[in-house]
Amino acid sequence: MYQILAYIKFFFRSTNQHGVHSPFIFNFVTKCLYDSEKYPAYNKLKEYRNHLKSSNTVLEITDLGEGSRMLNSKKRSVRKMINASSSTERESKLLFRITQYFNFKSVLELGTSLGMGTYALALGNTNSQISTIEGCPNTSDYTKSKFQDLNIQNTTFTKGDFTAIIPTLENQKFDFIFFDGHHNQLATIQYFESLLSKVHNETVFVFDDIYWSKGMTEAWQYIIAHNAVTVTVDCFHLGFVFFRKEQAKEHFKIRV
Numbered sequence: 001m002y003q004i005l006a007y008i009k010f011f012f013r014s015t016n017q018h019g020v021h022s023p024f025i026f027n028f029v030t031k032c033l034y035d036s037e038k039y040p041a042y043n044k045l046k047e048y049r050n051h052l053k054s055s056n057t058v059l060e061i062t063d064l065g066e067g068s069r070m071l072n073s074k075k076r077s078v079r080k081m082i083n084a085s086s087s088t089e090r091e092s093k094l095l096f097r098i099t100q101y102f103n104f105k106s107v108l109e110l111g112t113s114l115g116m117g118t119y120a121l122a123l124g125n126t127n128s129q130i131s132t133i134e135g136c137p138n139t140s141d142y143t144k145s146k147f148q149d150l151n152i153q154n155t156t157f158t159k160g161d162f163t164a165i166i167p168t169l170e171n172q173k174f175d176f177i178f179f180d181g182h183h184n185q186l187a188t189i190q191y192f193e194s195l196l197s198k199v200h201n202e203t204v205f206v207f208d209d210i211y212w213s214k215g216m217t218e219a220w221q222y223i224i225a226h227n228a229v230t231v232t233v234d235c236f237h238l239g240f241v242f243f244r245k246e247q248a249k250e251h252f253k254i255r256v
Contacts, residue, residue: 106129173199179208
């Protein structure tokens with residue numbers, strides 16, 4: 001019910017490219033978010049999704065985050081997980097376009113799951129270096145094996161709790177960080193603040209499910225107001241954060 005009411009409010013407060021006056025964001029919206037080209041990579045993403053949907057594998061899950069609203073069992077079939085806890089087909093395509101548009105070289109993902117988002121990021125720039133972290137060891141191992149089958153070589157898999165692994169990351173800056181795990185207000189804010197040291201002027205943060213709960217929306221509002229952030233784009237399911245110092249502080253709600 002919270003998400004339904006939140007979407008109604010979002011719909012009436014959001015706009016399309018015609019409500020955007022920033023050239024940077026206008027180009028991002030028209031050339032990336034609204035890019036309607038049918039890329040060959042979309043077929044690869046669809047094939048991988050269909051492969052997971054047909055899988056008979058059952059994984060024993062370790063949930064370090066808020067868990068799934070649809071799957072309560074500790075043993076979960078891959079075919080059900082792909083529908084309940086992975087990036088949707090629409091989101092995967094969008095992640096591909098974002099990576100391609102900005103040409104990200106260094107990527108960090110918090111929450112690998114079955115790798116739908118990870119695969120999209122890997123296809124978006126095959127020359128990028130992707131580090132993806134997953135709290136559930138069995139899920140991470142399973143997805144890593146699938147990426148080996150797909151011959152994806154630009155992705156490094158790490159298992160463990162985000163709070164334990166983030167401090168061990170090499171002292172580098174990331175072009176892109178995708179927050180797609182542990183849908184909890186305090187945890188999301190903690191991860192955001194702990195990764196600000198990895199930001200450069202062109203870094204992009206993307207937060208998944210910013211209206212997943214009232215707490216997640218409050219975390220999003222905290223991020224919007226942070227003095228390190230200049231521009232944000234709220235697309236309801238995904239929230240984009242930019243740190244470009246040359247941009248005036250603005251916040252957009254864009255229907256995708």
